[in-house]
Amino acid sequence: MGIEIRGVNKNFGDFVALQDIDLSIPSGQLTALLGPSGGGKSTLLRIIAGLESSDSGTIEIEGLDATGLPAQKRNVGFVFQHYAAFKHMTVEKNVAFGLEIRKKPKAEVKKRVAELLKLVHLEQFSHRLPSQLSGGQRQRMALARALAIEPSVLLLDEPFGALDAKVRKELREWLRRLHDEVHVTTVFVTHDQEEALEVSDSLVVINEGRIEQIGTPDDLYDRPASEFVLSFLGPVTRLGDKLIRPHDIDITRYEHAATASGRITRWTRVGFEIRLEVTPDDVLHPDPVQVILTRTEATALQLHEGDMVWLRPRAGAEAALAR
Amino acid sequence: MTVDTPLAPGAARKRRARSTTSLTRSSGLGLGIALTWFSLLVLIPLSLVVIQSIDGGWQTFRETLTNPQTAAALRLTVTQALIVTAINVVMGTVIAWVLVRDSFPGKRLLEVVIDIPFALPTIVAGLVLLSLYGPDSPLGVNVANTERSVFLALLFVTLPFVVRTVQPVLMELDRDVEEAAASLGASRFTTLRRIILPSLAPAITAGAALSFARGISEYGSLVLLSGNLPLKTEVASVRILTYIENGNEAAAASVATILLLVALAAIVLLQILSKWVARRG
Numbered sequence: 001m002g003i004e005i006r007g008v009n010k011n012f013g014d015f016v017a018l019q020d021i022d023l024s025i026p027s028g029q030l031t032a033l034l035g036p037s038g039g040g041k042s043t044l045l046r047i048i049a050g051l052e053s054s055d056s057g058t059i060e061i062e063g064l065d066a067t068g069l070p071a072q073k074r075n076v077g078f079v080f081q082h083y084a085a086f087k088h089m090t091v092e093k094n095v096a097f098g099l100e101i102r103k104k105p106k107a108e109v110k111k112r113v114a115e116l117l118k119l120v121h122l123e124q125f126s127h128r129l130p131s132q133l134s135g136g137q138r139q140r141m142a143l144a145r146a147l148a149i150e151p152s153v154l155l156l157d158e159p160f161g162a163l164d165a166k167v168r169k170e171l172r173e174w175l176r177r178l179h180d181e182v183h184v185t186t187v188f189v190t191h192d193q194e195e196a197l198e199v200s201d202s203l204v205v206i207n208e209g210r211i212e213q214i215g216t217p218d219d220l221y222d223r224p225a226s227e228f229v230l231s232f233l234g235p236v237t238r239l240g241d242k243l244i245r246p247h248d249i250d251i252t253r254y255e256h257a258a259t260a261s262g263r264i265t266r267w268t269r270v271g272f273e274i275r276l277e278v279t280p281d282d283v284l285h286p287d288p289v290q291v292i293l294t295r296t297e298a299t300a301l302q303l304h305e306g307d308m309v310w311l312r313p314r315a316g317a318e319a320a321l322a323r
Numbered sequence: 324m325t326v327d328t329p330l331a332p333g334a335a336r337k338r339r340a341r342s343t344t345s346l347t348r349s350s351g352l353g354l355g356i357a358l359t360w361f362s363l364l365v366l367i368p369l370s371l372v373v374i375q376s377i378d379g380g381w382q383t384f385r386e387t388l389t390n391p392q393t394a395a396a397l398r399l400t401v402t403q404a405l406i407v408t409a410i411n412v413v414m415g416t417v418i419a420w421v422l423v424r425d426s427f428p429g430k431r432l433l434e435v436v437i438d439i440p441f442a443l444p445t446i447v448a449g450l451v452l453l454s455l456y457g458p459d460s461p462l463g464v465n466v467a468n469t470e471r472s473v474f475l476a477l478l479f480v481t482l483p484f485v486v487r488t489v490q491p492v493l494m495e496l497d498r499d500v501e502e503a504a505a506s507l508g509a510s511r512f513t514t515l516r517r518i519i520l521p522s523l524a525p526a527i528t529a530g531a532a533l534s535f536a537r538g539i540s541e542y543g544s545l546v547l548l549s550g551n552l553p554l555k556t557e558v559a560s561v562r563i564l565t566y567i568e569n570g571n572e573a574a575a576a577s578v579a580t581i582l583l584l585v586a587l588a589a590i591v592l593l594q595i596l597s598k599w600v601a602r603r604g
Contacts, residue, residue: 051502071505078506084499088521088601097517098507142503149507 001063002027002185003048003153008057010043010209017043019209021057030179030186032200034193036232040209041189042157048187049155050074062152062185077146077184081158083138085130091117091141092126098149116144119178136167143175147182156188160195172199193233197221205229237290239311240282246275246292248317251309253301258310260289267305274298278309369583376576387577392553393562397578399473400559401585404538407477411534412527415485422486423493441483445543452476453547468550473558476545477538484537485530492526521601528597532590539582 003025010018018040025031033041046052048059050071058067066074086094095116099109117123120140130138139159146154159175160168176199179186190196196203197217205212205220205228213225224230230243237246240259255261265288266277272295277288289311293301303309346354377384387393422434440448454460456475457467466472496519504514542560549556559582566575 049506051506071502072508072510074506075508076506078503080499080503082497082499084497084503086500086504086518097504097509101508101513145503145507 002029003062003187004058004060005044005048006058006060008044008047008054008059010040010047010052010054016209018047018054021209021211023204023211023214025185025187025204026202027062027185028183029201030176030188030199032196032203033187033189033206034196034203034232035191035206035212037191039207041191041206044206045155045157045187045189048153049076049078051078075149075152077149077151077154079139079142079146079154079156079159081161083130083135083142083162085138085142087130090127090129091122091133094130094141095144095148097145102149112148116148119147119181120144134167135163136171139163139171143178147184151184154184154186156186158189158191160192161190168195175199197233205232207232235290235292238285238287239289239313240285242313244313244317246290248314249289249291250312250314251276251278251291251293251301251303253303253307253309256310257312259312260285261308261310262289264303264305264307264309269295276303278311280311372576372579372583375573376580378573378576383573384577384580387566387574388581392557393574393578395554396557396559396562397581399470399557400539400582403470403473403477403558404535407474407481407538408531408535410478411481411485412531415482415530415534416489416523416527418486419489419493423490437483437486440480441487445480445541446547448480448544449476449547452479452544457548467548468552468556470556472548472550473545473556476548477541480541480544481534481537484534485527488526488530488533489523492523496522524597524600528593532593535589535593536586539585 003023005021005023005025008018008021010016021044033044035041043052047054048061050066050069050073054067058065060066061074061076071078086097089097092113095113096109099112104112113126114123117126120143122137122140122144125133125137125141130141133141139162143156143159160171163171172195175188188199200217202214202216203220204214207228213220213229215223220229221233224233227243230236235246236243237249238244239249260278260280260282262278262280262282264276265279266275268275274293274295274297276291276293278291279288280286291311388397418437422430422437443451452472452475453467455462456464456472458465466475500518501514504518509517540560541558542564545558546561549558551557551561559578563575563578566572566578
């Protein structure tokens with residue numbers, strides 16, 4: 001059940017957008033499709049919605065073969081990056097649109113719309129036009145509109161991509177809570193790894209038209225299947241022969257059995273975080289190593305730019321990938 | 324998450340009121356220049372026409388209008404302009420749609436050709452129409468000296484209006500919005516009726532108003548083909564010219580005033596219609 005994708009291929013002219021995609025997305029979960037721009041994740045989402053057709057392969061939604069079905073008959077809710085609001089209709093009318101198309105009785109439509117507007121905290125805006133709303137409010141309206149038709153799956157294409165950082169963070173938390181309430185199978189596309197890690201139950205990393213890895217956020221972060229996944233999910237640096245996350249490096253001013261040693265050649269402070277670059281005195285690995293530690297840690301260690309330091313992986317650092 | 328509170332209605336009203344009453348120096352100057360320009364070019368000449376028409380008293384006005392030849396000319400002008408505008412609304416929108424949404428060989432050429440009726444001096448258009456649909460028609464279609472000649476000439480010169488007003492709006496229209504409607508279950512037709520047309524309504528209205536205004540005032544392109552037969556193919560603008568030539572300026576002004584009122588009524592009606600379509604969507 002959920003969504004079953006089998007052998008999907010899609011080309012745009014010579015450009016291979018998707019290559020042999022096999023994927024099952026379980027019912028009731030919040031799944032993120034994560035990957036760099038142009039990697040094919042939006043195309044996959046649009047194929048699931050029926051807004052784009054695949055060159056080959058099949059799509060099953062909740063046990064029904066949807067491969068040949070037009071978007072109108074798939075009963076999916078779709079939320080676009082740029083809201084796609086019906087500009088000439090009030091918020092209320094926007095949300096009611098799908099229900100009116102289905103010729104539901106007026107009283108029922110009214111009741112359902114009121115419920116949904118309450119769910120997305122837009123009750124007091126029901127008679128406004130979309131142009132009178134902020135970006136975050138518009139996206140919530142779009143979400144209510146998509147949920148109105150009681151879709152079997154909810155698809156969101158970079159839903160928070162057009163919003164500013166603070167609103168994005170708020171909406172992200174809010175989407176998570178909403179999903180815990182509504183429990184509809186949800187797939188959302190994002191290129192923001194933090195967003196994906198924070199919100200989703202499971203993650204699908206897509207790059208250059210292929211699936212790189214599928215798993216829970218913890219799986220992917222701790223046990224990345226490839227260098228690509230490792231580097232896409234967060235910052236990485238090379239310490240000796242291994243790739244490691246910069247905050248998983250132990251740094252001291254005293255000589256001990258270390259993987260590398262060298263001088264601190266760069267010091268950047270960003271809020272509570274201190275980002276260092278240590279240039280190793282190892283001729284085999286001369287590239288600077290990135291180290292991230294907190295301000296308090298740096299103070300406790302009495303570190304300063306230009307100091308000689310010794311580096312080694314911290315105990316419990318699993319995200320190391322041999323090369 | 325933060326709960327958004329709507330602006331208190333009083334606050335919104337206060338702000339709006341302030342912005343209309345206090346003009347900065349530069350915007351005041353701008354408004355002054357615009358109004359002066361508009362008055363010199365439009366308001367004063369128009370009021371002169373109206374004054375002239377009732378200068379000879381209501382008597383002349385009424386006599387002119389009840390003159391069977393003038394009444395026939397006015398009726399012909401307005402009905403033909405209405406029919407042509409109705410056709411333009413449909414065909415213009417379709418052509419704009421094809422130009423924006425489809426790609427085909429020769430699209431660029433068509434883009435240019437659409438504007439020809441615009442660019443062509445109207446008398447040249449008249450000549451073209453006469454040689455094509457006149458007594459010596461190579462196509463074997465002779466509509467000279469019939470009502471259809473007026474219809475044809477108006478259709479020719481008003482073609483670009485709706486196309487050119489709808490095209491830019493259609494280009495700006497988000498494809499996302501149509502996809503959103505589709506995913507909510509709307510058929511192509513429902514999407515067109517409830518989503519696309521309401522967005523295009525203001526542009527279509529503007530095009531229709533231009534087309535109608537041009538239709539009731541057209542002269543050059545139809546005089547050659549229509550033959551200007553009294554009671555049959557004579558249009559209002561030809562009628563005005565005849566009155567002037569006969570030295571009856573008050574009567575000419577009366578006809579002009581009627582045309583003015585008809586145009587005004589048409590624009591207001593179209594505005595209301597457009598609002599209604601946009602709201603109903």
